[in-house]
Structure formats: C-alpha cells, structure tokens
Amino acid sequence: MRIIFYLTVIVLANFVTAAFSPLHLGAFIVPMGTLFIGITFILRDLVQNQHGRVKTYMIIGIALILSAVVSYLHGDTLLIVLASALSFAISETTDTEIYSRLKLPMSWRVFYSGLVGGCLDSAIFVVIGLSPLGANFLPWAAVPAAIVGQVIVKTIIQGIGAIVLSRIPKLQKEEALG
Numbered sequence: 001m002r003i004i005f006y007l008t009v010i011v012l013a014n015f016v017t018a019a020f021s022p023l024h025l026g027a028f029i030v031p032m033g034t035l036f037i038g039i040t041f042i043l044r045d046l047v048q049n050q051h052g053r054v055k056t057y058m059i060i061g062i063a064l065i066l067s068a069v070v071s072y073l074h075g076d077t078l079l080i081v082l083a084s085a086l087s088f089a090i091s092e093t094t095d096t097e098i099y100s101r102l103k104l105p106m107s108w109r110v111f112y113s114g115l116v117g118g119c120l121d122s123a124i125f126v127v128i129g130l131s132p133l134g135a136n137f138l139p140w141a142a143v144p145a146a147i148v149g150q151v152i153v154k155t156i157i158q159g160i161g162a163i164v165l166s167r168i169p170k171l172q173k174e175e176a177l178g
Helices: 002-019 034-073 078-101 106-130 140-166 169-177
Strands: 023-025 028-030
Touching: 002 034, 028 140, 034 078, 034 106, 034 140, 078 106, 106 140
Parallel strands: none
Antiparallel strands: 023 028
16 A cells, blocks of 8 residues: 555656646745655655565656656656656665665654655756756756755655654554564
8 A cells, every 4th residue: 555655646746746836935946746745755665664675666666657657748848757757766766775774763764864865856856857957947046946945845744754653653563573
C-alpha cells in the first residue's frame, strides 16, 4: 500500500503543478505541486522501511518513469520533463542514502533526509527547468525566490510529517524491528 501511495502522490504532484498556477507568497514563488513533493520524501522513507533499500531503488526507477510520462502527457516541454526527472533522481537518491545512514530515530531521519532531498530537488529543477538556462520561464532575479519558496514549503511538510510519524506506535515498532 505504501508503494501505491508513493506513486499516486508523485502523479498528483505532476498533475497539480501542470493544472494550477504557482502561488506567489510575498517574494516567494511556489508551484502547487510542491505541497505534494514534500510528502513524497516521507512516503519514500516509509517504503524503504517496509521493503529495504534495494527494492526502494527499483520503485524510485518506476516512479521516475511514471513522473516523466505524466509530466510529458500534461504538456510539459521535454526540457521541463528532463529537469524534473534529473531533480527527482538526484533528490530521491540522496534522500535514500541519507535516510539509510543516519543513526537517529525514524522521525529525525525522515526530517533530515527530506530536508536535503527537498533542497536539491528545488534547486536543480528551478535552475535546469525554469531559469534562463532551461525553459526560461523565470528570469534569473526570480530564481532564488522560487528555490527558497519551495524549500520553505517542503521543510514545513517534512517537519509536520516527522512529528506525525513520531507519534505512530506501529511505525516505532517497525523501526525497532527493522
């Protein structure tokens, strides 16, 4: 079930990003799908807890292909699809490796690995996909606000997720056994 939730949220993030205009929160620009991307890091950690690192990498590969196909079918340019795939691959791999190596309670591993993964995802996607270097949707002056806005939202979601996970007894037992 965790795998299905993970894949569904990835598709939902792509759909929402394509269907809705970004939020402008003061100086920050936040695509609507960002609200779901923070959740994907948490779900990926839960998949890893249940299925292990090797199977998680296979699932990340499936998610990468699914994400690219959905993005392309929603009309994103090939450059946006490539930027999305590259940022996804790097951020999910980084999240997986950090989560695997930290010797902390699960909620802290979820938070720290997601924080780094979210920062990488935001920076890579905005620079390669949206900046003048990529599809030129954003001028260079707006790039920092786009990156920081996404990082803030993803960090808040990671923090909420870590708090919620720390309060679920079943996950605490799973972690102790795993």
